[in-house]
Amino acid sequence: MAMGKFLTLKHSSGEMRAMLTERLSLRSWRWPLMFALGVFLSMAIGLCGQQSSKQQWKPLPFAIVRYNDDAPKSWNVYRSDRKGIYLVRLWKRYLLIDTDSQNAFEIDPAKVKVEGENAELAAADIPEEPIQTAEWKTRNAGPVLRHKFRFGQTGNFMELQIPVLPNGKPAY
Numbered sequence: 001m002a003m004g005k006f007l008t009l010k011h012s013s014g015e016m017r018a019m020l021t022e023r024l025s026l027r028s029w030r031w032p033l034m035f036a037l038g039v040f041l042s043m044a045i046g047l048c049g050q051q052s053s054k055q056q057w058k059p060l061p062f063a064i065v066r067y068n069d070d071a072p073k074s075w076n077v078y079r080s081d082r083k084g085i086y087l088v089r090l091w092k093r094y095l096l097i098d099t100d101s102q103n104a105f106e107i108d109p110a111k112v113k114v115e116g117e118n119a120e121l122a123a124a125d126i127p128e129e130p131i132q133t134a135e136w137k138t139r140n141a142g143p144v145l146r147h148k149f150r151f152g153q154t155g156n157f158m159e160l161q162i163p164v165l166p167n168g169k170p171a172y
Contacts, residue, residue, distance in 0.1 A: 055080060057087045057119040060172060064144070064161040065090065077160070078119050079172055086160065087112070087119060096126060097160060099138065099147050103130035140168060 057078035065075040065088060078087040084100040087107070094107035111125035135150045135157075143166075148159040163171040 053124060054120050054122045057121060058172075059117045060086065060162070062163045062171070064159075066157075066159040066161070068156050069159075077162075079170075083170060086162070087121065088160065089119075090158075095158075096121075097147070098130075099160075102133070102136040102149070104133050104149065104151075105130050140164070145170075 057080055060077040060079040063077035063086075065072060065077060067075075067090065072090055074089075074091050076089040078089075079085075080087070084098065086097045086099070088095045088097055089112075092109055094109055094112050096105040096107055098104070105127050107121065107125065107127075111121060113120040132152050133149045134153050135148075137146075137148045139146045139148075141161075143163060144161040145164050146159060146161050148157060150157050165171050
């Protein structure tokens with residue numbers, strides 16, 4: 001290849017200067033636009049992340065709650081997408097029960113939003129420290145999985161009966 005082929009210019013120096021100036025002006029607005037677009041997208045992702053941190057809890061039909069071997073007057077059990085984690089409404093109190101780690105967390109009732117049958121709770125509203133529980137007992141009693149524990153060392157008992165299928169898997 002001949003080097004002269006690449007070095008020959010078809011445009012005069014004035015035309016070349018005008019073309020370079022035009023290209024530079026076109027490129028100069030790209031970076032601020034790309035930066036603004038990046039900021040906008042990161043804000044949108046942040047907002048979506050905040051909205052998705054709210055967890056939907058669905059009612060668990062046929063679940064039973066017993067408090068000191070008696071049925072409370074007002075209660076409800078909600079299930080999450082993860083197995084073994086339940087949101088229990090006991091009178092005006094909400095408890096998050098994690099049966100796998102055998103922990104119970106007291107939830108501020110103002111943080112739980114009940115819409116129709118479902119409840120909504122943000123992950124940030126779950127306290128770091130569980131309430132003190134003792135004497136956890138989990139028993140597979142045929143059609144139900146029974147979780148019984150005591151609040152504190154000498155407090156009241158709570159029993160949560162979760163329906164299961166004949167193969168032992170949760171019925172929901």
